[in-house]
Amino acid sequence: MMKKLFSLLLTLLISSAAFAQEAPDALIQRVTEEVLEIVRKDKDIQNGSTQKVVDLAEKKVLPHFNFQHMTALALGKEWRKASPQQQQQLTAEFKTLLVRTYSNALTGYRNQRIVYKPFKMNAGDTDVLVRTEVVQPGSKPVQLDYSLEKQDSGWKVYDVVVAGISLVTNYRDQFGQEVRNGGIDGLIASIAAKNKSLENRK
Amino acid sequence: MNQAMSAKAMRWGRRLATAGVVALALAGGASAQDEHDPYEGFNRTMFTVNEAIDTYAAKPIAKGYDKAVPLPVKAGVGNFFNNAGDLWIGLNGALQGKLPDAGNDLARLLINSTVGIFGLFDVASELGLEKHEEDFGQTLAVWGVSDGGYLYWPIIGPRTVRDTFGWGVDTFGDPVMATRPVSVRNGMAALRFVDIRASLLPADKVVEEAALDKYAYIRDGYLQRRRNLIYDGRPPRLDD
Numbered sequence: 001m002m003k004k005l006f007s008l009l010l011t012l013l014i015s016s017a018a019f020a021q022e023a024p025d026a027l028i029q030r031v032t033e034e035v036l037e038i039v040r041k042d043k044d045i046q047n048g049s050t051q052k053v054v055d056l057a058e059k060k061v062l063p064h065f066n067f068q069h070m071t072a073l074a075l076g077k078e079w080r081k082a083s084p085q086q087q088q089q090l091t092a093e094f095k096t097l098l099v100r101t102y103s104n105a106l107t108g109y110r111n112q113r114i115v116y117k118p119f120k121m122n123a124g125d126t127d128v129l130v131r132t133e134v135v136q137p138g139s140k141p142v143q144l145d146y147s148l149e150k151q152d153s154g155w156k157v158y159d160v161v162v163a164g165i166s167l168v169t170n171y172r173d174q175f176g177q178e179v180r181n182g183g184i185d186g187l188i189a190s191i192a193a194k195n196k197s198l199e200n201r202k
Numbered sequence: 203m204n205q206a207m208s209a210k211a212m213r214w215g216r217r218l219a220t221a222g223v224v225a226l227a228l229a230g231g232a233s234a235q236d237e238h239d240p241y242e243g244f245n246r247t248m249f250t251v252n253e254a255i256d257t258y259a260a261k262p263i264a265k266g267y268d269k270a271v272p273l274p275v276k277a278g279v280g281n282f283f284n285n286a287g288d289l290w291i292g293l294n295g296a297l298q299g300k301l302p303d304a305g306n307d308l309a310r311l312l313i314n315s316t317v318g319i320f321g322l323f324d325v326a327s328e329l330g331l332e333k334h335e336e337d338f339g340q341t342l343a344v345w346g347v348s349d350g351g352y353l354y355w356p357i358i359g360p361r362t363v364r365d366t367f368g369w370g371v372d373t374f375g376d377p378v379m380a381t382r383p384v385s386v387r388n389g390m391a392a393l394r395f396v397d398i399r400a401s402l403l404p405a406d407k408v409v410e411e412a413a414l415d416k417y418a419y420i421r422d423g424y425l426q427r428r429r430n431l432i433y434d435g436r437p438p439r440l441d442d
Contacts, residue, residue, distance in 0.1 A: 101412040108404045139280055139401060140333050143435055164430020164437070165423045167412075173238070173422055174414045190414055198411055 024148045024155040025119035027064065028130045032114055035060050039109050048107045050100065057103040066149065066156035067095040073159060074171040075179075075187075082184045090184065093191040094171075100198055102160075102167065112136040114144075126150040238352055239421060245354035249417050252356045261406075264399035278322040280401065283378070283394045284333065285314045285321025290375040294336035298344040306331050335431055338375075339368025343432045352421055360424040 022030070035056065039045050044052045071091040072079040082090065117131035127149050133141040147159035160167045178187040239245065268276070292307030310326040310333070318325040327333060342364050343349070350363025361369055373379050378394060381387040413419035429437050 097412070101408055104411065105404075105408055139277075140284070140335065143430075163427055164435065165426045169440075170419060170422050170426060171414070174418045177418065178414065194414060 022154060023119075024121070024128050024146075025116065025130045027148075027155055028132065028146055028157075029116050031060060031064060032132070035106070036109065036114070039106055045107055046109075048104075050104055050107075053103045053106050054099060057099055057106075062099065064155070064157055066151070066158045067091050067098075069149065069156070069158040070094070070098070070168050074168045075175050076172050078176070078179050078184065086184045086188065089188050090191070093188055093195060096195045097191055097198075098167065100195070110136075115141070128155075238425060240351045241353060245352065245421075246417055248354045248356055249420075252354070252359065255356060260395075260399050261403075264396055264403060267396050268400040268403055276397070276400070279393065279397050281314070281318070281324045282321045283397065284324065285311065285318065286377045288314070288333075289377070290372065291334050291336045293375065294338060294341045295334060297341045298336070303334055303336075307334055337365075337368055338371040339365035339428075340432050342368055343428075349428075352425065354417075354421070360420060362425075362428070365428065 038056055038060070039053075042052065042056075045056065068087070068091050071087070071094045074094065075082070075090070079087065113135045115133040115135055117133065119128075119130055121128050127147070130146045130148060132144045132146075134144050135141045142163050143161070144163075145161040146157050147161070148155045148157050159169070175187055178190050182189065271279075288307045288311040292304040292311070295301075295307060296304035310331045313326045313329065313331070314321045314324060317323075324333070339362070347364050349365070352360065352362050353366055354360055355366070358369065378390045379387060381390055409416060409419060409423075
């Protein structure tokens with residue numbers, strides 16, 4: 001009995017370790033294909049249901065994102081001047097904004113194909129770039145890259161770059177502007193107001 | 203020099219002069235509020251103008267086009283204009299020292315213009331000949347010309363000073379603009395404009411929803427995008 005339990009535990013341990021160490025490119029590919037498979041089958045999402053697509057993102061995509069790092073990156077130098085509580089509030093509001101706006105982009109998915117670019121990393125790397133491309137008939141492929149960092153719980157995405165535009169650092173100047181006008185709290189308030197107005201729109 | 207040539211040279215000269223005058227006028231009015239955006243006041247005014255043009259003219263037309271025209275036709279139109287640009291793209295690749303890319307673009311042009319029936323089908327991409335994106339503004343950047351500050355124009359939208367100048371040179375190498383009679387040229391230019399605007403429709407909603415300040419969001423997106431193009435999709439990392 002003990003032996004059986006022990007071997008079961010060992011198996012669990014090994015498989016979960018293997019899962020945590022899923023290579024960053026494999027992770028991106030697996031999650032992308034899972035999500036697109038769901039979108040392909042879901043008529044509500046294709047018809048633009050924000051709620052459903054946000055639910056999907058929360059379940060499948062967000063566990064692989066590090067929003068604290070994303071927010072720090074968007075804010076730049078000011079991040080360190082924010083109190084832990086401000087950092088937490090800011091991260092929460094920014095997360096809501098990003099998830100809502102970019103999940104919506106998935107509702108526009110029809111039959112584009114994702115091409116995964118060759119990926120190479122060195123054994124000790126803790127920060128990598130996974131490159132993909134969205135291919136659609138009649139237009140140029142769109143570059144879609146993910147920056148990931150290694151954490152104890154596995155690789156986490158901290159930046160998404162579409163056609164060379166970082167969805168995160170593209171906020172740097174806007175955030176800087178808000179902070180100059182009303183401090184960190186002013187910035188938190190503006191993002192919260194933006195989220196509220198988007199919430200009321202649906 | 204024959205008459206056609208000299209007329210062309212004069213038009214070209216006028217374009218150059220205009221670009222130069224505009225650049226000078228703007229340089230005179232520069233203030234140091236933001237290093238990326240020294241002409242922000244002018245730009246925001248133009249942005250407002252363009253938003254009005256877009257809301258009441260460009261966007262409704264693009265939406266109508268997008269709805270009325272079946273996908274294969276839209277793809278054909280996009281392919282046609284893409285193909286028409288490949289010679290100029292290849293030339294700019296060559297000017298930047300990327301000869302294999304230039305060869306690729308020339309092969310694309312030959313294949314798509316023949317097998318691809320005047321460029322309506324992008325056969326070359328199917329064969330693995332990748333589409334590139336080059337223009338004279340990028341060539342200038344590779345040659346070491348700095349961007350000269352960000353500008354926002356009505357109709358053509360964001361362009362840095364360098365890229366405005368580059369855009370002027372691009373029109374010169376643009377087969378659509380060289381098409382005669384003028385009525386056909388205008389029709390083609392209009393169709394291309396609508397095609398490009400229609401291709402941007404899906405991005406509209408994202409920008410509307412994502413931006414705290416739409417003007418700044420578009421500006422920074424444009425600047426990042428250009429940087430990415432200049433470095434052919436692999437820009438060196440900036441420090442945080």
